[in-house]
Amino acid sequence: MKLPIVAYGDPVLKKVGADIDKDYPELKELIANMFDTMYYANGVGLAAPQIGLPIRLFIVDTGEEEDGTPGYKRVFINAQIIExxxxxxxxxxxxLSIPDIRENIMRKPNIKVNFFDENWVEHTEDVDGLPARVIQHEYDHIEGKLFTDKVSILRKTMLKSKLDAISKGNIKTDYKMRFPNRSKKR
Structure with a gap:
């Protein structure tokens, strides 16, 4: 099932996610719905806060490589970036929560991340390149941070009207969204 993606301005996007356990209700269904939602929106990652849940869960799928080999696809539960x-x-x-805004963001290329997968198997992986970047972006979501938090104050000031328009729902997307400041008059 495709879920609405929470737009910029919703307080859930600024909350640090809570750890979950094996008894989290309907976790397998939630993960499947997150993948459906991410694929429908043409994303490469999606974090639970982006669908309104302040928990430490995100998914990544960088898609197929140019040579046809599978890309990097994982479920991250209670992830911690170690290094x-x-x-x-x-x-x-x-x-996906901030449509039509793209910014150049600086990140380190190599990470070590500890997490549980959808079967509650614990992993510690060294990841580099694009998969590392996507993990860092989604990890920021479960830490209550957005990529716009990493731009300069001047650049964020320049983006303010666009960000306000997003939070009010004054934007068109090809996927369902939930806008925190949408006027009730619509």
Whole structure:
């Protein structure tokens, strides 16, 4: 089932997610719905806060590689980034909760991350390149941070009217969204 994605301005996007346990209600269904939602919105990652749940759960699927090999696809439960290393590099990032805004964001290229998968198997992985960047972006969501928090104050000031329009629902998307400041008159 495709779920509505929470738009910029919703307080859930600024909350630090809570750990969950094996008894979290209908977890398998939630994960399947998150993948459906992410694929429908043409995303490569989706965090639970983006669908209104302040929990430490996110998914990543970077898609098929150019040579046809499978990309990086994982479910991350209660993730903790242990280490970030390497020379920071800039990449033009976007976010399903902040449609039509893309910004160059600096991140380190290598991470070590500890997490549980959908079967509650614990993993510690070294990840680099694009998958590391997507993990860092989604991890920020469960830490209550957005990629717009990483831009300069001047740039954020320049984006203010666009961000306000998003929170009010004055934007068109190809996927369902929930807007925190949408006028009730619509």
């Amino acid at each position: 970030e290393t390497g020379e920071p590099w800039s990449f033009n990032e976007g976010c």
